Amino acid sequence: MSLWLLLAAALVVAGVVVVALPFLREPAPESDALHEFDAAERERLGAEEERDRALAALKELEADHRAGRVSDDDYRAVVGVLRRDAAEALRALDRLRVETGEGTRKDAAKTA
Amino acid sequence: MAELGRAALIVTLGLAVYALVAGGAAAALGRRRLALSARNALVASFFSTLVATIVLVAGFLRDDFSLAYVAGHSSRELPLPYKISAFWGGQEGSLLLWLLVLTGYSALAVWLARKRARDLVVWVTPVLAGIAIGFTWLLVAVSSPFDTIPAAADGNGLNPSLQNPYMVAHPVFLYLGYVGLAVPFAFAMGALLSGRTDERWIVATRRWTIVAWTALGIGQLLGAHWAYQEVGWGGYYAWDPVENAALMPWLAATAFLHSVMIQEKRGMLRVWNVTLVSLAFCLSLFGTFLTRSGVVSSIHSFTQSAIGPWFLGFIVVAVVFSVTMIWLRLPQLRTSARLESLVSREATFLYNNLLLVALCLTILWGTAWPILSEAVRGESVVVGRPYYDFFLRIFGLPLLLLMGIGPLVAWRRASLRGLVRVFAWPAGIALAVGLVLILLGSGSSIPGLIAYTFAAFVLATIGHEFVRGTTARRALTGESMPTAFGRLIGRNRRRYGGYVVHASIVLLAIGVAGSSAYDSVVEGKLARGQSLSVGDYRLTYRDLTERDGANATEIRAVLDVRRGGDSLGTIKAGKNAYSVEQQVSNEVGIRSDPLTGEDLFVIAEQVNDDGTVFFRIFVKPLVNLIWLAGLVFVLGSLITLWPDAREERRLATRYVPERERADRTATT
Numbered sequence: 001m002s003l004w005l006l007l008a009a010a011l012v013v014a015g016v017v018v019v020a021l022p023f024l025r026e027p028a029p030e031s032d033a034l035h036e037f038d039a040a041e042r043e044r045l046g047a048e049e050e051r052d053r054a055l056a057a058l059k060e061l062e063a064d065h066r067a068g069r070v071s072d073d074d075y076r077a078v079v080g081v082l083r084r085d086a087a088e089a090l091r092a093l094d095r096l097r098v099e100t101g102e103g104t105r106k107d108a109a110k111t112a
Numbered sequence: 113m114a115e116l117g118r119a120a121l122i123v124t125l126g127l128a129v130y131a132l133v134a135g136g137a138a139a140a141l142g143r144r145r146l147a148l149s150a151r152n153a154l155v156a157s158f159f160s161t162l163v164a165t166i167v168l169v170a171g172f173l174r175d176d177f178s179l180a181y182v183a184g185h186s187s188r189e190l191p192l193p194y195k196i197s198a199f200w201g202g203q204e205g206s207l208l209l210w211l212l213v214l215t216g217y218s219a220l221a222v223w224l225a226r227k228r229a230r231d232l233v234v235w236v237t238p239v240l241a242g243i244a245i246g247f248t249w250l251l252v253a254v255s256s257p258f259d260t261i262p263a264a265a266d267g268n269g270l271n272p273s274l275q276n277p278y279m280v281a282h283p284v285f286l287y288l289g290y291v292g293l294a295v296p297f298a299f300a301m302g303a304l305l306s307g308r309t310d311e312r313w314i315v316a317t318r319r320w321t322i323v324a325w326t327a328l329g330i331g332q333l334l335g336a337h338w339a340y341q342e343v344g345w346g347g348y349y350a351w352d353p354v355e356n357a358a359l360m361p362w363l364a365a366t367a368f369l370h371s372v373m374i375q376e377k378r379g380m381l382r383v384w385n386v387t388l389v390s391l392a393f394c395l396s397l398f399g400t401f402l403t404r405s406g407v408v409s410s411i412h413s414f415t416q417s418a419i420g421p422w423f424l425g426f427i428v429v430a431v432v433f434s435v436t437m438i439w440l441r442l443p444q445l446r447t448s449a450r451l452e453s454l455v456s457r458e459a460t461f462l463y464n465n466l467l468l469v470a471l472c473l474t475i476l477w478g479t480a481w482p483i484l485s486e487a488v489r490g491e492s493v494v495v496g497r498p499y500y501d502f503f504l505r506i507f508g509l510p511l512l513l514l515m516g517i518g519p520l521v522a523w524r525r526a527s528l529r530g531l532v533r534v535f536a537w538p539a540g541i542a543l544a545v546g547l548v549l550i551l552l553g554s555g556s557s558i559p560g561l562i563a564y565t566f567a568a569f570v571l572a573t574i575g576h577e578f579v580r581g582t583t584a585r586r587a588l589t590g591e592s593m594p595t596a597f598g599r600l601i602g603r604n605r606r607r608y609g610g611y612v613v614h615a616s617i618v619l620l621a622i623g624v625a626g627s628s629a630y631d632s633v634v635e636g637k638l639a640r641g642q643s644l645s646v647g648d649y650r651l652t653y654r655d656l657t658e659r660d661g662a663n664a665t666e667i668r669a670v671l672d673v674r675r676g677g678d679s680l681g682t683i684k685a686g687k688n689a690y691s692v693e694q695q696v697s698n699e700v701g702i703r704s705d706p707l708t709g710e711d712l713f714v715i716a717e718q719v720n721d722d723g724t725v726f727f728r729i730f731v732k733p734l735v736n737l738i739w740l741a742g743l744v745f746v747l748g749s750l751i752t753l754w755p756d757a758r759e760e761r762r763l764a765t766r767y768v769p770e771r772e773r774a775d776r777t778a779t780t
Contacts, residue, residue, distance in 0.1 A: 008119030011160060015123050018156040019130060022148035034142045036231040042310070048766050049311050050379075057377060057523060067584040069577075070522045071530030078524050 040100050047093045054086035114179060117167035117258040120160045124215070125248040127157040131241035139234040139306070147234045151222050154237050157244060158215035165212050168205065168257050172198055178263035181205060187269040187692045189663040197280040198270045203404050203419070204257035206283065210400065211247045213291040217320075218244065221295045225316045228767040229299075232312055236302035243294050246426045255419050269692035272664070278338035285331030286358055290396040292324025293361055296368075297393035297434075300386045304437040309382065309444045314372055315763055319753055321372075321389075325365045326749040332358050333742040344698030344715050346633070346730050348738065351500040356479045357399030360472050364392035367468040374458045377523060382445040383438065384465070390434035391469075395476070397427045402479070453525035460518035464511060471507040475500065505559045509566060512621055515614045516570035519577070519607070538576055542569035560629030567618045567625075574611045574618075581608075601751060609752030616744035619737045623709070626734030635717075635728040647731035649712055650674045654682070656723055664688040666699070669716045669725045673703060685714040685727070709736040 017024075037045065061082055064070040070078075135150030137143070168181070172195045177183040185198045185205070200209045218240040222233050229236075251257065273279075296317035303313035335355065340348040349355060368388040374381045401423040438445070451459060478495040486492040520534050545568035546561065554561050578597070581604075586596040601608040634646040638653040645651075651671045658667050668686035672679065685701035701714040711732045718726040 002115065004113050004116040005119075008116050008123075011116075011120055011123050011163060015127055015153075015156050015160060019127070019149050019153045021152055022145040026145060029145065032144050034138070034144045034147060034231065034234060036142065037308075042308070045310055045312075045766070052762070052766070053377060053379060061523070063584075064522065066588070067580045069520055069534060069580065071527065071533055074522050074525070074527050074530040077527070078522060081524065 040096075044093070044096050044100070047089065047096055051086070051089035051093050054082065054089045058082045058086050113167055113171065113176065114258040114260050117164045117171075118252075118256065120164035120167065121248060121252050121256070121258070123160040124157045124164070124211070125245065125252050127153040127160060128241045128244040128248055131157065132238045132245060135234070135238035135241060139238065147237070150237050150241070151226070151233070154215070154222060154241055154244075155219040157241075158212075158219040161208070161212050161215045164258075165199075165208060168208060169196065169199055172196065175267070176263075177265075177267050178260050179257070180259045180261045181257045183261060183264055183267040185267070185270055187267040187663070189692060190267075190270055190275075191662050193277070193280055194270055194275050197274070197283075200283045200287075201270050201274050201279075204251065204255050206287075206404060207247060207251050207255060207419075208257055209283070209287055210291055211244065211251060213287050214240075214244055214247060214294055217291060217295055218298075221298075221317075221320060225299075228763065229312045229316045232299065232302050232306060232308055232316065234302075235305040236298045239298040239301045239305070240294065243298070243430075246429075250419055250422055254422055266692065269663075269690065272688060272690045272693055272695045272697040273342050275663075275690075276338055276342045278334050278341070282331055282334040282338055285327045285334060287331075289324050289326075289328025289331050289358075290361065290399060292320060292327060293365060293389075293393045293396045295320040295324070296389045300389045301434065301437055304386065304441045307441065307444060309441060311376065312767060314375060314385070315767075318372075321365060321369060322749060322753055325362065325369060326746065326753075328358060328362045328365065329745055329749075330742060332362065333739070333745075337739060341700060341702070342697070344700050346713060346715060346728065348627075348735075351475075351478070351497055353479045353482070354399075354403050356475050356500075357395075357402040360475055360479070361392045361395040361399060363468050363472040363475070364388055364395055367465045367472070368392060370461050370468075371465050374461055378449050378458055379447050380449045380451070380458065381462075382447055383442065386434075386438055386445065388465075388469075390430075390438070391472075394427060394430050394434065395472075397423070397430055398476075401427060455521065455528075455531070456525050457518065457521045457523045460514055460521050464514045464518060467507045467511045467514070471503060471511070474503040474507070508621075509559065509562055512563065512566045512570065512618070515617065516566070516573040519611065519614075520573055535573070538569050538572035541572040542566070554630070557625075557629035560625045563621055563625040563629075567622050570614060570618045574615050577611060578608070605751050605754055605756055609748050609750075609754075612748030612751055613745060614748075616741045616748055619741035619744060623734050623737035623739075623741060626709075626737070627711075627732040630733050632731045633728065635726070637718075637720075637724055637726045639722075639724045644727065644729060646712075646729045648675045649680075649729075649731060651683070651712075651714070651727075651729060653725060653727070656686075656719070656725070657684075661688070663692065664690045664697075667719055668699070669719065669727070671701070671714065671727075673712065683712065683714055685716040687716065687719060704736055706736070709734045709740070711735045 058079075061070060061075065061078060065072075065075040065079075131150045131153040134146050134153065138147035138150055168179075170176075171179045171182045172186050173192075175182070175186070175188050181202060181204050182198075185201045186195055190198065199205045222237055222240070225233050225236070296313075299313040299317045299320075303309055332355075335358070336348040339345075339350070339355075365388075368385060371381050371388060372385055375385050401420070404419060404423065451462070453459060478499055481495050482492045516538060517535070521531065542565050546565035549555070549561055549564055554564065578600075581600045582593060582597045585591065585600050586593060589596065589599075591599065632647045634644055636644050638644060640653055640655065643650055643652040651673055653669060653671050655670045656667065657670060658665065660666075666686065666688050668684040671683050671685070673681060673683050680703065683701040683703050686699050688697045688699055689695075690697070698715060698717075701716075703712040705711070711730075713730040713732055715728045716725050717728055720726075
């Protein structure tokens with residue numbers, strides 16, 4: 001058997017070991033379930049995306065207005081809508097937090 | 113040694129198949145260890161591909177002509193840099209480079225996204241593995257770089273036109289771009305497969321898309337410079353099918369980079385975004401197919417091969433898969449947000465998208481027409497330059513104008529009065545520039561005049577933006593002008609990096625318009641001592657020299673150059689005769705004027721035995737702005753890509769599951 005074939009065999013063995021590694025490290029884990037976002041987490045994620053989007057839009061509008069890119073008329077026409085969107089997104093997030101009891105968990109964590 | 117290369121590719125194939133099957137099963141059944149194992153297989157496939165790559169590179173460096181691929185693309189005399197670049201000088205090596213970049217990108221992408229988008233990565237792994245299988249299969253079963261032959265004393269050498277420094281870098285950048293588009297595609301498909309159609313796939317792939325798009329852009333510019341210097345026809349872009357093949361995915365990716373901002377800011381265009389990212393990836397596959405299959409006649413198609421049907425099948429699978437996934441997830445992709453006004457930032461981005469996609473599809477139609485006409489009528493009909501130039505003007509000029517308008521229009525809606533106020537100065541400057549150009553005689557080309565006027569408008573808006581932003585920041589913070597300028601860019605990298613990229617596109621437009629709409633050309637046969645005039649230049653053919661280079665005989669005609677009454681020195685143009693390859697290449701002479709950006713470009717078309725030479729001589733105004741645009745483009749992309757720590761922290765918080773956040777808070 002040539003050196004190259006030996007190296008090829010070593011490559012195959014290395015591949016198998018790397019693939020088997022998670023099973024070798026944890027032969028009998030407590031749980032083998034994937035860490036996936038549950039429905040509540042996904043809802044929270046969506047609400048946070050909405051909040052970030054609304055706040056970023058508001059921030060950008062303020063900066064554009066300050067820099068003179070957006071006229072006073074245009075600013076007044078849009079700012080109210082954006083503020084409403086932002087407030088609504090924050091309220092939705094707060095509502096979700098209350099429903100999932102996150103506030104209580106955070107308080108407990110801080111106490112600990 | 114060939115055995116090790118072959119075995120490494122078989123290992124890659126095995127790992128990719130495992131990553132596809134185990135990854136798919138893990139995602140469907142929710143098995144954590146199986147998902148990790150599939151991810152490991154995908155990461156390991158990079159290392160086995162790297163082994164195959166090292167074996168092939170070693171074959172070139174050791175002049176191992178028992179490898180058929182090395183014998184076909186190298187020779188003992190070939191200079192070292194070209195021995196390395198010969199690796200991707202042929203089909204098998206190119207495919208191996210594709211696979212190496214793909215597995216490398218895949219390993220890095222799933223590794224980097226393992227925390228923020230872990231439930232997405234589980235689905236991304238099998239998609240990336242599926243793409244890797246396609247390429248590995250071609251390398252293992254159809255077109256192996258490790259086929260052996262009885263060792264010859266010397267190889268056939270490398271195609272002379274590939275023996276150019278630009279050809280060392282051009283294909284690598286092009287492949288970094290083509291293959292890079294696989295990552296956003298895989299994440300988009302992963303999002304559709306998992307049903308997680310939130311913004312995570314966009315956040316996870318934002319930088320990947322910009323990296324791929326930048327690399328594809330640089331690759332094209334390097335290729336254009338190569339064509340300009342090496343192909344010797346006096347231009348840099350010929351609407352060649354293979355050139356178009358790289359332009360199309362770049363255009364689709366440009367549209368995606370803009371439309372994705374609308375999704376981020378307004379939550380709109382979700383269907384459009386996954387469609388665009390799929391289009392960009394499928395077009396990158398189509399580009400590779402065109403280059404490698406030899407189905408169309410092109411100066412860049414260096415091979416005729418049997419991989420065409422396989423590749424076509426691969427493209428069909430990718431298209432059918434993407435369309436099916438988008439169709440199945442349509443209900444989840446629909447959004448309640450609507451376009452509120454036709455005069456708003458999102459509306460201008462939408463117009464930009466429509467123009468980019470229209471240009472892309474027009475080019476696709478022209479590129480595919482020879483294949484379609486041959487299939488239908490049995491006769492290949494090639495679409496000529498006028499077709500492409502016409503549509504470039506129709507779609508390209510409004511695009512240029514929108515580059516100035518879009519970033520300054522307010523989101524949601526803008527009033528006419530507000531627009532007049534914002535655009536008064538830039539429009540005034542643009543009109544003044546247009547009038548001056550007419551007075552200077554630039555009205556000979558209407559598209560050129562429009563391009564210059566629009567370019568002035570866009571540059572004025574960009575300049576105005578930087579001044580306005582810096583002034584506003586200075587007024588707010590009391591910082592010095594340079595500090596305010598630096599922090600303005602640092603705090604808004606995407607916006608101001610985008611402006612710099614826009615400035616580069618304007619430079620490109622000015623360079624293209626100048627060198628194509630206002631160029632001059634003259635041709636003629638000269639004997640020693642005779643002269644030709646072109647533009648302000650007068651060239652006198654002085655002498656013919658010959659010398660032996662590293663692997664070619666170099667014949668050069670020497671011409672004295674004068675402008676007005678001043679001597680500007682000499683310029684040399686001629687031919688290289690490659691003994692091993694038995695080929696002759698054109699070696700053009702170029703004299704660049706750094707102040708005006710103009711090139712004097714000399715081609716020695718025919719060198720006769722009696723010492724006379726048939727010359728073709730061009731004057732190309734502003735052509736060097738095209739290459740300068742490349743540098744500005746890279747600068748803009750780097751600004752955009754530079755990580756923003758505050759943004760990273762915000763996203764890290766958003767995408768960490770609630771229970772883990774609570775755990776972290778508890779431990780701190």
